[in-house]
Amino acid sequence: MNYEMIFKALGEYTRIKIIKLLAYKAMYVCELESVLNMSQPRISQHLKILKHANLVRDEKEGQRSVYSLNKELIHDVFSQFTGFLDMPLESLSGFEQEYERIQRLNNDPEVICCKNSGDK
């Protein structure tokens, strides 16, 4: 689960509006266009970003595309990120070096940083 990509996709006003509308109901691009009163390329490009983050799905219907919200992913990313924060550091891939450096800090705070009185 790529938190950075998903939160980045969520962190933009136009995309939040699109997500909210798709939460209401699945829509064609042209419907989003009229409802949001925004240009078609603008909508399409934001939909592309949301799709890459797996936040929406699309289905071809002739010449149209119906976009729908992937609510499960939103639920999952929230619960998994909460779990990620609660997980012990030493068991997290991607934090090996950080965990090592924290251990070194715990053992010998003077050497690494905060030269004066290493205890808070």
Added chain:
Amino acid sequence: MNYEMIFKALGEYTRIKIIKLLAYKAMYVCELESVLNMSQPRISQHLKILKHANLVRDEKEGQRSVYSLNKELIHDVFSQFTGFLDMPLESLSGFEQEYERIQRLNNDPEVICCKNSGDK
């Protein structure tokens, strides 16, 4: 609750690392600096963004600052955003025009968009 600001703050790799470390324990800037092995201004600037989003708090301790994670906000933003998605459109401030345009679409699909056969 400013979803855009909060999700944007969450959507960056360095900040995710900082958040994870602060979830482990509150830390000084200089500790984050050594643990993440990143420059001090880089850390400080990301902390500033996180603080503006209310994701972290800081407390002065002499010349140092202890930063700690605001876990409640993370929990709140997740649950409130889920609620936001489930909320009926008509009761949402900021979606008045969109709601109106959707109603118009429902009444007369031909006029607004998707010229050919307005039903999916």
Added chain:
DNA sequence: TAATAATATTATTATACAATTATATACCAA
């Protein structure tokens, strides 16, 4: 098959963001 509709993609431009370097501020200790 020509014309149009719906969507996607590309090019361009302007703005936002991240990282670095340099500097400033505040606190502490000798």
Added chain:
DNA sequence: TTGGTATATAATTGTATAATAATATTATTA
């Protein structure tokens, strides 16, 4: 009160992102 430590801010540069305008692609229909 001088020197050093911890943090913050400012200036700069490079990259990423968003919006628009223009074009391409695909499906539909006349």
